[in-house]
Amino acid sequence: MCGRYNISDDPFTQALLDEFGIDRHLETRYNIAPTEQVPVIRRGDHGYELREMRWWLIPSWVKEPGTRYSMFNARAETVNESPAFRAPFRHQRCILPASSFIEWHTEDGKKQPWLIRPTDRAIAFAGLWDHWGHGEGSILSCCIVTCDAVPGFRRIHNRMPVMLEADQLQRWLSPDTDTESLMPYLQPQLPGDFELWPIDEHINNARHKETPVMTGDKILLRAD
DNA sequence: CCAGACGTTGTT
DNA sequence: GTCTGG
DNA sequence: CCAGACGTTGTT
DNA sequence: GTCTGG
Numbered sequence A: 001m002c003g004r005y006n007i008s009d010d011p012f013t014q015a016l017l018d019e020f021g022i023d024r025h026l027e028t029r030y031n032i033a034p035t036e037q038v039p040v041i042r043r044g045d046h047g048y049e050l051r052e053m054r055w056w057l058i059p060s061w062v063k064e065p066g067t068r069y070s071m072f073n074a075r076a077e078t079v080n081e082s083p084a085f086r087a088p089f090r091h092q093r094c095i096l097p098a099s100s101f102i103e104w105h106t107e108d109g110k111k112q113p114w115l116i117r118p119t120d121r122a123i124a125f126a127g128l129w130d131h132w133g134h135g136e137g138s139i140l141s142c143c144i145v146t147c148d149a150v151p152g153f154r155r156i157h158n159r160m161p162v163m164l165e166a167d168q169l170q171r172w173l174s175p176d177t178d179t180e181s182l183m184p185y186l187q188p189q190l191p192g193d194f195e196l197w198p199i200d201e202h203i204n205n206a207r208h209k210e211t212p213v214m215t216g217d218k219i220l221l222r223a224d
Numbered sequence B, D: 001c002c003a004g005a006c007g008t009t010g011t012t
Numbered sequence C, E: 001g002t003c004t005g006g
Helices: A011-019 A086-091 A166-173 A179-186
Strands: A005-007 A029-032 A037-044 A047-055 A073-075 A093-098 A100-107 A110-118 A123-132 A139-148 A159-161 A194-198 A219-221
Touching: A005 A093, A011 A093, A037 A123, A037 A139, A037 A166, A086 A093, A086 A123, A093 A139, A093 A166, A123 A159, A166 A179
Parallel strands: A047 A139, A073 A139
Antiparallel strands: A005 A029, A005 A100, A037 A047, A037 A093, A093 A123, A100 A110, A110 A194, A123 A139, A139 A159, A194 A219
């Protein structure tokens, strides 16, 4: 799953934007939570574009936008059938740039937050977007696709966000791609090496936007 | 036919 | 327990 | 995702 | 919008 993440305005993030010819930089933000506005890359009529979207998918057909249902993640296993995600999965895929994300490890009723980050690159979350309403008050929204955790992650959590490999980005974003050819992207995969750090529970509160504080030793995960 | 749902995670 | 807000 | 509220009346 | 349940 993925219910909190961070963005750093660093060279890795910049390199990811460069992949799409987007000549902008992202503001550093910590502890981004569902329902917040987040930067999203999608392919528009005039090439790749960076847009702010609400991180909580609002299907175009709902009467009123809200948070009645959990729409900030979409299960990879059902993204093809779900009424809320099927259409976006076919033609409205996007990428949420990130530098790290947070997962909670629950044991004996206690929750320990962990910060998870690649050692040498930015993260490209596989996302879906939709458009609700017309004109004034219309809303762009998005969600992050999730899948089973790779073995190395399972000590922390059984689900994880889908993180695309560098050679999958363009195809994921093309509205014309046949979804059948995207299914391999949704299998658990680790794009590169990752570090897992236990962090202070201060992060639990989504109002706290300070840098996460490491509280222990890291675990290193190799891509292979 | 109309009405109502449409979601994820984790825990028991 | 369940819903809302961040 | 987690944290925090969850209510009414009347007064400032 | 589309599917399921009654």
